Amino acid sequence: MLNVVILVSGGGTNLQAIIDAVENDTITNTKIVGVISNNKNAYALERAKKHGIANCCISPKDYADRATFNQEFLEKMDELNPDLIVLAGFLVVIPPEMIAKYRNRIINIHPSLIPSFCGTGYYGLKVHEAALARGVKVVGATVHFVDEGTDTGPIILQKAVEVEEGDTPEVLQRRVMEQAEWKILPKAIDLIANGKVKVEDGRTHII
CATH class of the missing domain: 3.40.50.170 (Formyl transferase, N-terminal domain)
Known part of the structure; x- marks a missing residue:
């Protein structure tokens, strides 16, 4: 079973497409273990709640500096222990430490x-x-894997x-x-x- 965490900043239409595909078995062997948004008002969090998926907001705005946010973000991700991280309209730069730790396990x-x-x-x-x-x-x-560049990972x-x-x-x-x-x-x-x-x-x- 592939445990997936989905990151989203807005309405979550791609998130909904994934949820629907898991529920109707278009996506097999997969469980969505969490949804994270940087925007506490993102409708994506409501979509997650409606389907009983763990969700939270973690935003750079709530931390004194980006390094502190990056550390907290990585710790939260490690708690969820995903096999795959999916960026579905996520407008925050992924910390280099996360990219390194989850190499070829983050897609956008x-x-x-x-x-x-x-x-x-x-x-x-x-x-x-x-x-x-x-x-x-x-x-x-x-759809591509995420590396240290912007939209430069393997397609x-x-x-x-x-x-x-x-x-x-x-x-x-x-x-x-x-x-x-x-x-x-x-x-x-x-x-x-x-x-x-x-x-x-x-x-x-x-x-």
Whole structure:
């Protein structure tokens, strides 16, 4: 059984997709052991409560400095003892100590086809605004392992989504969620839970 902790900052639509997939056995061999948010008002925490999942808020704002927060954050994570940490719209930089300790056990969903529209400053609607400004015809989402860079870890899954005439950033964001993010994030977790993903030389292989 793969014990998963999900980190989320906002509404938790990707969290809900994961919860639904676990409950309907699209994701197998997996238990969500905790949800952590940096935002005490995040609706994601309500979603966790409704499904009986342990949840808490831990925010850098509540600590004197980032080092203290990082230490507390890592201690809380160690208490939950996850096999996999999932970033599902989490807007806090993961401490280097956590990345090192949980190497190739932290995954992130990013709303573009990496390496396009990724890295520092590309998050949320900003990704879709940039894609539309550039006039690309295809966008999508990427699930990747987290390393010390921003959106630079080994890629696990990607799914393309077509841009349509007249798209706004909000409309495109929703389509990318529905057609890509909510599909490949649960699929990646299921593959990992069943031992089908391995990392070699910075690249993943689906077995």
